Amino acid sequence: MGCIVSKRAVNITVPETKQMHIEVNPPALKKSVNIYIITDSIQKYYEIKQNLGSGHFGQVKLGISKLGNQQKVAIKSVLKERVKEELQNLQRELTILKTVDHPNIIKLYEVFEDEKYIHIVMEICSGGELYDRIEKKGKFSEKEAAFLIYKLFHAINHLHISNIAHRDLKPENCLFDTKRDDAEVKLVDFGLASKFTKETGMSTVVGTPYYVAPEIINGHYGPECDIWSLGVILHTMLVGYPPFRGENKAEIFKKVLKAKYSLKEKEFETVSKEAKDFIKKLLNPDAKKRISAAEAMDDPWFTMMISSTIERPLDAEVVSRLHGFRANSKFQVEVMKILVQMLSENDIKNLKETFRKLDRGHIGFLSARDLEMGFVEIGLNATKNRIEEIIRETDFDRNGLISYTEFLAATLNLNIAMKPENLYATFKHFDVDNQGFFTKEQLKKSLEKTGLDITEGDVESMMGELKLKNPNHIDFKDFCSVIDSKNYKGTHVYNIPDPRQTEEKKQAK
Known part of the structure; x- marks a missing residue:
C-alpha cells in the first residue's frame, strides 16, 4: 500500500500561552550564536548547478566548491522579497542550525546575501526523502525501521536537550546522504523549529496534519510533540500508511484529538508485539505520560531489532x-x-x-x-x-x-x-583573496564566518602560539606545517603565489 500523506504544512497563529513541559537537562550551551553573512558573490565560491528540491523558504540547488576540492553542497536560495514578512523566522532557522551539531542533523556551512537573495549553503543529501523510500518499498521491515528511527530519536534528543523542538517531523524532512540502502539519515527543514524554556511552552499551531500531535492542535504544548510525530512516522514505515487518515484536515484533526487509530488492521498481523507496544508509548495522547526520546532509545523493541548495532564494541x-x-x-x-x-x-x-x-x-x-x-x-x-x-x-x-x-x-x-586537496581547500577558506597567504584580519573574518565569537586579542594570541617567522601572515607552507608537519607531503602540488611577489607585499616594502 502506498504512503498516504500530504506534503502541505499548516501554520496558524493563536494567542501565546504558558505551559509546563517535560523536564530536560540542557548543557551549558553558548548564550548566542553568530550568523556571519558573506556579501561577496556566491558564484565566486560555488558553481551553482541543477535544482535538487525545495524547502520551507526556497529552492535548493546543487553547488560545487571552487576551492580546489570539488566539494558538493546544497544551496538554498531564498528570495528576500518573498520572506520579508518571515525574516525573523528565517533568522531563527539559521540560528538553530548553527546551534545544533549532530551526525543526523543537516549541517549549515555558510550564508551569502546579494541584492535579491539570501543563499544558505548546507551539507548535501543526494539520496532523496524517506517519503520516497516508503512509497517505493511500500513498507519497511522492523529491523530496517528500527535502524533509521533509532538515529532519528538520537537527533531529536539532541534537539530537546538543547531546548529546541523541530515541530515538523515527517518523512519529507528526513533525507538520505546517498542512494545506498545503508545511507545516513538527516533531519532537515528547521523552518518551523522553535526554542523553548522550562517555564514557557509553545502555542503556535504548526506542522503537517498527518503528523501533528493533539496538544499542538489544542495550542498548548512542549517538545513532546516531536515524539508523537516520530510515532506516526514509525507506524507509516511499518505498514505503509499513517495512523490518522481522513478526507480533509478537519477529519484528520478529529481523529488525532481522539487518538483514534488501530493496530489490529491486517497489515499489523506480521508486526511484533514489541513494535506495537512501542508505537502506543509514542502515540500516548497524554503528552506528560508520553515516552521521552532518551527513554525511547532504551525501549526493548530496539534491543530486540538492532542489538548487534547498539551493543557493537567501541572502535x-x-x-x-x-x-x-x-x-x-x-x-x-x-x-x-x-x-x-x-x-x-x-x-x-x-x-x-x-x-x-x-x-x-x-x-x-x-x-x-x-x-x-x-x-x-x-x-x-x-x-x-x-x-x-x-x-x-x-x-x-x-x-x-x-x-x-x-x-x-x-x-x-x-x-x-590531510589529502592535498582537502588541505588546500581549507587554506582557501582563509585565503579568500587568492594572495597565497592570509593575514590576522582575514583569519578573524574567516573564523567569524564559522560562528565563532572571536576578538582581535584572541587572534593575536592564536598567531603568537604558532611562532612563525613572519607573525603577520600565514602562507600555505606554514599552514601545512602548523597542522601536521610530519604527515603532510607535497606542498608543491598547487601553484600558489609566493606571498613576497604579491602586490600587497610589494606595497608593504
Whole structure:
C-alpha cells in the first residue's frame, strides 16, 4: 500500500500561552550564536548547478566548491522579497542550525546575501526523502525501521536537550546522504523549529496534519510533540500508511484529538508485539505520560531489532586517538573543525559510529563520564586528570562537553584527512583573496564566518602560539606545517603565489 500523506504544512497563529513541559537537562550551551553573512558573490565560491528540491523558504540547488576540492553542497536560495514578512523566522532557522551539531542533523556551512537573495549553503543529501523510500518499498521491515528511527530519536534528543523542538517531523524532512540502502539519515527543514524554556511552552499551531500531535492542535504544548510525530512516522514505515487518515484536515484533526487509530488492521498481523507496544508509548495522547526520546532509545523493541548495532564494541583505534589527542595550538583546532567539512561520509563513518556508542546518555555530547567508561572499556588510562585534560583540549566552546564536530576534529585519521586537496581547500577558506597567504584580519573574518565569537586579542594570541617567522601572515607552507608537519607531503602540488611577489607585499616594502 502506498504512503498516504500530504506534503502541505499548516501554520496558524493563536494567542501565546504558558505551559509546563517535560523536564530536560540542557548543557551549558553558548548564550548566542553568530550568523556571519558573506556579501561577496556566491558564484565566486560555488558553481551553482541543477535544482535538487525545495524547502520551507526556497529552492535548493546543487553547488560545487571552487576551492580546489570539488566539494558538493546544497544551496538554498531564498528570495528576500518573498520572506520579508518571515525574516525573523528565517533568522531563527539559521540560528538553530548553527546551534545544533549532530551526525543526523543537516549541517549549515555558510550564508551569502546579494541584492535579491539570501543563499544558505548546507551539507548535501543526494539520496532523496524517506517519503520516497516508503512509497517505493511500500513498507519497511522492523529491523530496517528500527535502524533509521533509532538515529532519528538520537537527533531529536539532541534537539530537546538543547531546548529546541523541530515541530515538523515527517518523512519529507528526513533525507538520505546517498542512494545506498545503508545511507545516513538527516533531519532537515528547521523552518518551523522553535526554542523553548522550562517555564514557557509553545502555542503556535504548526506542522503537517498527518503528523501533528493533539496538544499542538489544542495550542498548548512542549517538545513532546516531536515524539508523537516520530510515532506516526514509525507506524507509516511499518505498514505503509499513517495512523490518522481522513478526507480533509478537519477529519484528520478529529481523529488525532481522539487518538483514534488501530493496530489490529491486517497489515499489523506480521508486526511484533514489541513494535506495537512501542508505537502506543509514542502515540500516548497524554503528552506528560508520553515516552521521552532518551527513554525511547532504551525501549526493548530496539534491543530486540538492532542489538548487534547498539551493543557493537567501541572502535579502539578511534578511542585511542581521542585519548592521545594534544592540540598544538588553538589555530590548529579551529582549522581541523573546518577540515572536517571537506571529508566524505565514508571518511568519518567509524568516527560517527564511535561517537554514538560513547554517547551513553544519547544527548549528542560526550561528558567526562562517557570518556571514562569508553577508556575503561578498551583498557586505557581513565584518570580524572587525563579526562579533564582531554576535555580542556577538545571542548572549544567551553560548555564542559565534547560536541560532535569537536570529537571529529580530535579523532581524525590524518592520513585520510590531510589529502592535498582537502588541505588546500581549507587554506582557501582563509585565503579568500587568492594572495597565497592570509593575514590576522582575514583569519578573524574567516573564523567569524564559522560562528565563532572571536576578538582581535584572541587572534593575536592564536598567531603568537604558532611562532612563525613572519607573525603577520600565514602562507600555505606554514599552514601545512602548523597542522601536521610530519604527515603532510607535497606542498608543491598547487601553484600558489609566493606571498613576497604579491602586490600587497610589494606595497608593504
